[in-house]
Amino acid sequence: MNIPRRDFLKTTLVASAATALTGLKASAVETGAAGRDYYELRAYRLKPDAPHALLDAYLEKALIPALNAQGIKTVGVFTEPEAKDGPAVWVLIPHASLESVGRVTAALNRDPAVLAADTDYQHAPTKANPAFDRLDSWLLLAFAGLPQLAVPALARQKAARIFELRIYESYSEARALNKVDMFNAGEIELMQKLDLSPVFYGQALVGRDLPHLTYMLCSPDRATHAKNWSAFGVHPVWQKLRDDPQYADNVSKITSRFLVPAAFSQI
Numbered sequence: 001m002n003i004p005r006r007d008f009l010k011t012t013l014v015a016s017a018a019t020a021l022t023g024l025k026a027s028a029v030e031t032g033a034a035g036r037d038y039y040e041l042r043a044y045r046l047k048p049d050a051p052h053a054l055l056d057a058y059l060e061k062a063l064i065p066a067l068n069a070q071g072i073k074t075v076g077v078f079t080e081p082e083a084k085d086g087p088a089v090w091v092l093i094p095h096a097s098l099e100s101v102g103r104v105t106a107a108l109n110r111d112p113a114v115l116a117a118d119t120d121y122q123h124a125p126t127k128a129n130p131a132f133d134r135l136d137s138w139l140l141l142a143f144a145g146l147p148q149l150a151v152p153a154l155a156r157q158k159a160a161r162i163f164e165l166r167i168y169e170s171y172s173e174a175r176a177l178n179k180v181d182m183f184n185a186g187e188i189e190l191m192q193k194l195d196l197s198p199v200f201y202g203q204a205l206v207g208r209d210l211p212h213l214t215y216m217l218c219s220p221d222r223a224t225h226a227k228n229w230s231a232f233g234v235h236p237v238w239q240k241l242r243d244d245p246q247y248a249d250n251v252s253k254i255t256s257r258f259l260v261p262a263a264f265s266q267i
Contacts, residue, residue: 037142037149038098039202041214042091044132052089054131059091060264066111067093070104074151076199076267078163078259089132090165090259092216092267094149094200101139140202140214143180145188152197152218155267161218162260163199164225169212169253176203176211179250182241183213190237191217196228199267222258 046052056077064075076092095101108114142148154161170176180203191198197218204212219225232238241247261267 036144036147037200038095038101039140039142039149039200040091040093040095040101041138041140041202041207042093043136044089044091045134045136046087046089047130047133048086050087050129050133052087052132055089056262056264058131059089059262062111062113062116063091063108064264064266066108066114067104069111070107071096072100072104074149074266077262077265078165079262080257080259082258089262090257092200136208138207138214139205140200141205143183143188143201143203143213145184146198146201149200149267150198151267152199154197154218154220155261155265159220161220162222162225162258164217164219165214165257165259166217167209167212167214167255167257168251169209169255170250171252173211175250175252176213178247180213182247182250183215186237186241190232190235194228194231194235195219196225196232 044052044055046055059077064077067075072093072095074094076090078090078092080088080090095104152161153159168176168179170179180201183201188198188201199216199218201215202213204210204214217225219228
């Protein structure tokens with residue numbers, strides 16, 4: 001059977017998300033739809049030293065307006081100037097429900113602007129100059145402690161800002177859920193109190209390198225961010241959580257990425 005590319009992508013995304021949800025603990029499944037966002041986090045991997053004007057044009061002129069028209073008003077687009085594993089453009093797409101993921105994907109497949117953009121974006125002149133090299137995508141479920149995306153004030157003001165994307169891998173699903181519990185027990189609230197400006201926290205449901213969680217912080221600059229992180233590290237709330245035996249060994253690897261927003265990013 002020959003399935004059109006667009007229908008295949010839509011069907012695969014929804015099926016993968018459903019499969020992932022059935023593998024979660026019952027408590028996570030039961031509470032997942034109770035007002036908590038889902039996030040699609042994309043990493044468009046680029047060839048070394050390759051320009052990404054074609055990709056940027058697609059994101060700015062086609063994808064983001066189409067997502068906005070579907071009710072997704074805040075789409076984040078970021079680059080990583082200090083990437084150690086190759087250049088990439090990161091895209092964050094929030095959804096109010098799992099149903100929205102499939103519905104919006106189907107709508108994009110019919111959007112005239114997105115279809116028109118395919119001429120240049122999908123069909124680069126040669127395979128030596130594609131819009132991107134590879135595309136990674138993760139589906140995340142928001143934590144109960146921050147159930148919806150929090151657009152930072154700096155983004156609303158169009159002010160200078162940087163973001164830290166932090167990924168915490170765990171050696172088992174149970175320990176990953178335990179780390180989620182630890183965040184909900186006080187880490188999120190403390191980060192908010194210390195002006196680390198959390199944007200989102202998400203448990204990874206679908207994607208590579210599972211199990212893990214991902215979250216994003218925002219600051220006006222690296223120096224302010226480092227100062228606030230230092231305050232977090234010595235705060236008694238964090239130290240109490242860190243030393244609590246029930247939360248021992250729930251993180252096996254931490255990856256930190258500093259991102260800067262594209263000029264057209266809505267976050």
